[in-house]
Structures are given as structure tokens and as C-alpha cells.
Amino acid sequence: MIQLSQVTKSYNGAKAVDGINLTIQKGDILGFLGPNGAGKTTTMRMLTCYMPPTSGTISVDGFDVSEQSVEVRKKIGYLPEMAPVYPDMNVVDYLQYVSALREIPIEKKSSRIKEIIGQCGLEKVLSKDIGQLSKGYRQRVGLAQAMIHNPDILIFDEPTAGLDPNQIVEIRTLIKELGRERTVILSTHILSEVQATCSRIVIINQGKIVADDSPEGLQADVAGRTVLLATLKGATSDAMSKTRSLSGVENVREFHSERGTIGLRIEIGQGKDIREDFFRLAVRESWVIFGMNQEIHSLEDVFHKLTMG
Amino acid sequence: MHNIICIFKREFRSYFDSPIAYIVLTFFLLIAGYFFSTNLFLMNQANLRTLFGVVPLLFVFFIPAISMRLIAEEKKSGTIELLFTYPIKDTEIILGKYLAALVLIGVMLLFTTVYAFSVSALGDMDAGQAFAGYIGLLLLGAAYLAMGIFASSLTENQIVAFIAALAISFFFFILDKILFFVPASLASILEYLSIEYHFQNIARGVIDTRNLIYYGSVIFIGLMLASHMLSRRKGD
Numbered sequence: 001m002i003q004l005s006q007v008t009k010s011y012n013g014a015k016a017v018d019g020i021n022l023t024i025q026k027g028d029i030l031g032f033l034g035p036n037g038a039g040k041t042t043t044m045r046m047l048t049c050y051m052p053p054t055s056g057t058i059s060v061d062g063f064d065v066s067e068q069s070v071e072v073r074k075k076i077g078y079l080p081e082m083a084p085v086y087p088d089m090n091v092v093d094y095l096q097y098v099s100a101l102r103e104i105p106i107e108k109k110s111s112r113i114k115e116i117i118g119q120c121g122l123e124k125v126l127s128k129d130i131g132q133l134s135k136g137y138r139q140r141v142g143l144a145q146a147m148i149h150n151p152d153i154l155i156f157d158e159p160t161a162g163l164d165p166n167q168i169v170e171i172r173t174l175i176k177e178l179g180r181e182r183t184v185i186l187s188t189h190i191l192s193e194v195q196a197t198c199s200r201i202v203i204i205n206q207g208k209i210v211a212d213d214s215p216e217g218l219q220a221d222v223a224g225r226t227v228l229l230a231t232l233k234g235a236t237s238d239a240m241s242k243t244r245s246l247s248g249v250e251n252v253r254e255f256h257s258e259r260g261t262i263g264l265r266i267e268i269g270q271g272k273d274i275r276e277d278f279f280r281l282a283v284r285e286s287w288v289i290f291g292m293n294q295e296i297h298s299l300e301d302v303f304h305k306l307t308m309g
Numbered sequence: 310m311h312n313i314i315c316i317f318k319r320e321f322r323s324y325f326d327s328p329i330a331y332i333v334l335t336f337f338l339l340i341a342g343y344f345f346s347t348n349l350f351l352m353n354q355a356n357l358r359t360l361f362g363v364v365p366l367l368f369v370f371f372i373p374a375i376s377m378r379l380i381a382e383e384k385k386s387g388t389i390e391l392l393f394t395y396p397i398k399d400t401e402i403i404l405g406k407y408l409a410a411l412v413l414i415g416v417m418l419l420f421t422t423v424y425a426f427s428v429s430a431l432g433d434m435d436a437g438q439a440f441a442g443y444i445g446l447l448l449l450g451a452a453y454l455a456m457g458i459f460a461s462s463l464t465e466n467q468i469v470a471f472i473a474a475l476a477i478s479f480f481f482f483i484l485d486k487i488l489f490f491v492p493a494s495l496a497s498i499l500e501y502l503s504i505e506y507h508f509q510n511i512a513r514g515v516i517d518t519r520n521l522i523y524y525g526s527v528i529f530i531g532l533m534l535a536s537h538m539l540s541r542r543k544g545d
Contacts, residue, residue: 011544048394051543073396084387088326089319100315101395145391 001026002047002153002183007056009042016042018207019056026152029179031194032187034204035307040187041081043204044157047185048078060153074102077151081158083142087131091122091141094130095148102149112148120144120174136167143174154178156186160193172197191300205307218302228266228274229255231291232282235262239287246281248272261290312397316405317412320379324413329378333413337371338420345424355432360424361442361512365505368453369482373474375413376457377467379406380535384465399539403532407458414450418443438514445511448524452504453478455531462538478504481527 002024009017017039024030032040046053052066063071086094095113104112117123120140125133130141139159146154159175160168175184176197188194194201195215203211203218211218232239239262244252250267257263268274275294282289324330341364348359383389392402422443428434453474460474461467485503488496500506504527507520 009544045390050390050393054544070396073394076394078391078394080387080390082387084390086319086323086388087386088323097315097319098395101312101397103311103396 001061002185003057003059004043004047005057007043007046007053007058009039009046009051010054015207017046017053020204020207020209022202022209022212024183024185026183027181029176029184029197029199030186031198031201032185032204033189033191033194033201033303034187035189038204038307039207040204041157042207044078044155044185044187048076048155049073074149075152077146077149077154079139079142079146079154079156079159081161083139085130085138085141085145088129090129091117091126091133094141095144098145099148104149112150116144116148119147121170135162136164136170139163139167139171140174143171143178147178151182153183154185156184158188159186160188160190168193191303203303203306210306211302226268226272227295228264228268228278229291229293229295230264230266230278230289231257231261232264233261233288233290235285235287239285240264242281242285243278246274246277248274248277258290312401313405313408316397316402317409320406320409321412324375324409329375330413333371333374334417334420337367337417341367341421342424345421349428355428355434357425357428357434357439357442360421361446361508364421364446365449365482365508368450369475369478371417372414372450372453373457373460373471373478375410376454376461376474377471378461379410379458380461380539381465381467381470385467393539393542400532400536402539403458403462403536407454407532410454410458411451414454415447418446418450435514438512441514441516442512444516445508445520448511448521449504449508452481452524452527452531455528455535456481459531459535459538462535 002022004020004022007017007020008015020039020043032043034040045051046058046065047060049065049069049072058065060072060075063075065072086097089097092113095116096109099109099113117126120143122137122140122144125137130138133141143156143159146156156175160171163171172193175186178184179197186193186197199214201211201213201215201218202209240252240254243249243264243266248269250269252267253265255263255265266274266278275292278292279289281287341360344363345357345360348362352359380389383392393399425434425439425443429436429439456477457470457474460477461470463473464470481502481504483503484499485506488499491499501523507523510517510520
């Protein structure tokens with residue numbers, strides 16, 4: 001379990017992280033979301049003992065990051081942004097170097113390296129210099145490096161930045177797999193990423209936590225209302241008022257649609273679903289439904305609303 | 310100790326994985342060999358004085374070339390961020406890197422023992438004095454190297470690290486060459502601070518604690534400052 005209480009970090013007087021309180025349970029896959037410069041990397045660097053907080057305390061399984069830094073470091077695997085791994089070393093040498101620093105016993109070393117190579121899909125590039133690898137493979141080497149000592153906690157700073165769409169999917173799948181029995185904290189500013197991988201989202205802006213919920217919860221919370229877009233044929237001009245009389249409907253407006261059809265933009269109250277009722281109404285009135293589409297406010301909207309004030 | 314060895318191994322290998330070690334070794338031996346051999350026959354004495362005369366100046370240029378990458382390179386590539394999050398202390402990082410470069414300097418000096426063996430074949434050489442000279446050179450190199458690793462910790466630009474190391478080393482090198490221009494009261498202080506003065510004492514065949522303390526302090530201060538620079542990431 002990771003606990004941050006009243007954590008503040010300032011650089012030359014400017015607060016990068018400002019009084020953060022956060023508890024992360026074992027097994028969470030936590031997405032750290034925020035615009036650039038919000039304090040994500042700073043928070044991660046404090047968690048990984050790169051630097052101590054200016055004030056406040058961070059404890060990892062009861063060990064304090066400032067006082068018992070070595071204990072904390074042993075529990076954490078970290079992949080910084082852009083996966084900084086030595087370009088002049090080949091993959092096997094590098095993994096051996098890391099496993100030595102991570103104090104993996106010599107008798108277990110080669111089997112552990114073999115295992116991690118399989119897990120991260122590095123078989124094809126073992127003897128290549130890391131500098132020659134593609135961005136995706138370099139990221140995998142970075143992941144291997146972070147997991148070699150089988151840590152309970154994995155921290156990834158923008159793990160998919162700069163990858164192509166296929167590589168992004170691969171890395172996400174890998175992270176999800178890894179997260180099954182570990183605590184994972186990852187930062188990103190790509191929203192679909194947290195939706196795809198995380199069980200919990202923390203949004204941070206200007207050094208402060210502005211939201212902390214599950215992806216679904218966040219959407220529902222900020223979205224407020226859902227919108228149903230329907231295109232009808234054979235509806236008369238009273239379609240609007242008839243729709244408005246359905247329970248749960250807050251407002252109905254007409255929108256431009258194909259010739260001979262009527263487009264209705266139906267705003268629905270929080271937590272309601274009127275699709276079934278609307279269908280029955282259409283059947284009763286013998287309207288033909290050409291199209292019906294429910295719009296949920298996306299995480300993008302949530303993010304925008306929370307971080308742009 | 311285990312951590313220092315890990316860092317040491319990687320650093321030492323990376324000198325030979327890149328062209329640096331080969332370039333530095335080749336040019337150092339070429340230049341040292343040139344000055345040594347041309348003057349040797351001129352002086353017609355079976356000793357290593359010409360070698361010991363030129364190496365302190367060569368070190369001013371060559372050791373910054375060895376030390377410049379030690380920390381600056383990792384800062385630039387970002388790899389140092391990972392190192393800072395492994396269960397290892399900043400001082401262990403510095404020591405491992407320092408020792409790797411020191412061993413490279415040792416290798417460089419080892420190659421020059423060819424000169425010593427050729428001189429001893431030509432005439433009756435004082436082996437004890439030559440040995441003391443080599444100890445002196447190693448200490449001298451170690452002191453320059455401590456200045457160099459400090460310079461490398463100041464910046465993420467290797468060229469800047471090289472020039473800073475060169476400037477600091479040259480300052481300590483020149484101190485006993487300008488005694489002529491300073492008042493007598495200052496002269497003895499400057500002489501004690503100068504890096505080559507102590508070397509020439511040792512090269513005469515006397516290893517005095519005064520000289521050892523000097524080199525020990527320079528090395529210690531250089532490494533402390535370098536380690537302090539690493540801890541500056543921790544902010545205020």
C-alpha cells in the first residue's frame with residue numbers, strides 16, 4: 001500500500017506538487033492523468049526515491065521514502081519517460097547489469113533473465129545494441145528493466161509516448177497482464193489509454209488532485225446528462241412534444257437530418273435510459289427509426305472541464 | 310561494495326565499447342613516446358626523467374577526455390534517472406565511475422612501462438626511483454581525475470565538462486610555474502597547492518606523507534563535490 005499525505009514539492013519556491021493526499025491499494029491500476037507540467041512526473045519521482053518531497057510524507061508498505069529509501073526502492077520498478085536505457089549496451093548485457101544492481105542471486109539470475117525476455121518479447125533482439133532498436137523494443141527493454149526483480153509496485157511514466165498505434169496496443173496489453181498481481185501506477189495524457197487499462201483515475205492539475213474515481217464514475221459524475229440522437233421517418237410535427245412527455249426526458253431539440261426525416265436531439269436526466277420507452281413510443285406512433293445513437297460524455301470532456309477550469 | 314563493482318564493470322566496459330579508450334590510449338602513447346625518446350638520447354642518462362617531465366602536462370589534456378563522459382553522458386541521455394532509483398547510494402555511483410576511469414589511467418601508464426624496460430636494458434636504471442615515479446603518476450592522475458569527475462557532474466554537455474576539467478587541472482598545474490611572479494610569502498602556499506610539485510617530490514624517490522595527504526585531500530574533495538552535485542537534483 002502506498003500512502004501520500006500532504007506531499008508538496010517545490011523547485012526554487014514554485015510548487016510543482018501542492019499538498020497531495022492519496023492512498024493506493026495493492027492491486028490498483030492507477031492512471032495518473034493531467035496536462036503537461038501538472039506534476040505527474042514530479043510525483044512519480046518522489047515515489048521512486050529520485051528525490052524527496054519538500055514537505056509531507058510518502059510511505060510504501062510502511063517504509064518512508066526519505067528515511068528508508070533503499071527498502072522502498074527494492075519494492076518498486078520504474079520506467080521513466082522515453083525509457084532511458086544505455087544505447088551502447090546490448091540487451092542481454094544490460095539486463096545482466098540491472099539484475100546485478102537489483103541484487104538478484106547469481107543462481108537465479110539466468111533463469112530470471114530468460115523469463116523476463118519471454119514476458120517482454122525480446123527474443124529476437126537479444127544481441128543487438130539497444131541504440132539500434134526501434135522505439136517499441138526500447139520501451140520493452142525499459143519494461144524488462146523495471147520488472148526484473150519482480151517488484152510489487154510498477155511505476156510507468158508515459159509508457160506509450162512516441163509509439164505507433166500497434167506498439168501502443170502491445171504495450172498496453174503487456175501492462176494489463178503485469179497489473180494482474182501487482183500495483184501499477186502509470187501516467188499519461190492520452191485519455192483512451194486510462195480508459196483501456198486503468199481501474200482508477202487520478203486527475204492532477206497545477207500540482208493538485210482535481211478528481212479521483214473509476215473511469216465510469218468520472219464520466220457519470222461530470223457528464224451530468226446523456227444525449228440521445230434519433231432520426232425518424234414518418235413523424236409528424238408533434239413528435240417533439242410527444243417525446244418530451246416521456247419520463248426522464250429533460251429537453252428535446254430538432255437537428256438537421258436527411259430529407260423526409262426528422263432529427264431529434266433528446267437530453268436525458270442523470271442515470272436515466274429512455275431508449276426502450278422511446279422505441280415503444282415510436283412503434284405506437286408508427287414512426288420508423290432510421291438511426292438512434294446515445295452519446296455519453298467522453299473522458300476528454302471530463303478532462304477538459306477539470307483541467308481548463 | 311557490490312554496487313560499486315557493478316557500476317565499475319559497466320563503466321570500464323563502455324570505455325572499450327566506444328572508441329574513446331582506443332583514441333585516448335593511442336594518442337597518449339604516441340605523444341608521450343615522442344617526447345620521451347627524443348630527449349632520452351639527448352640527455353644520455355638511463356632514467357625516466359623525460360617521461361616524468363612530460364606526462365603531468367599530457368594528463369592535463371588527456372584525463373579530462375577520459376572523465377568528461379562519466380556523469381555528463383548519463384545526464385544527457387537520462388539514464389541517470391534510473392540509476393538514482395535503484396537501491397544504490399550516490400557515493401557508490403561516483404566511486405564506481407571514478408574507479409573505472411582510474412583503472413583506465415592505470416592501463417595507460419602500464420603501457421608506458423615499455424619505456425622503463427627499454428631504458429633499463431640500455432643502462433643502469435634506478436628501479437626504485439622509477440617505481441616511485443609511477444606511484445606518483447598514478448596519484449597525480451587520480452587527483453586530476455577527481456577534478457574531472459566533478460567537472461562532469463556540473464553539466465550534461467561533455468564538451469563543457471571537458472573544458473571545465475581542463476581549466477581546473479591547468480590551474481593546479483600552472484601554480485608552481487608562476488612562483489617567480491608572486492611575493493615570497495605566497496610562494497610557499499602556492500607551491501604546496503600545486504599538483505606537480507608533489508609529484509616531482511615523489512618522483513625523486515621519496516614518498517612523503519605530506520605529498521600523500523595532498524593527493525588524498527584533492528581526491529576526497531573532488532569526489533565529495535561531485536557527489537554533492539548529484540544530490541542537487543533533490544531540490545530545496
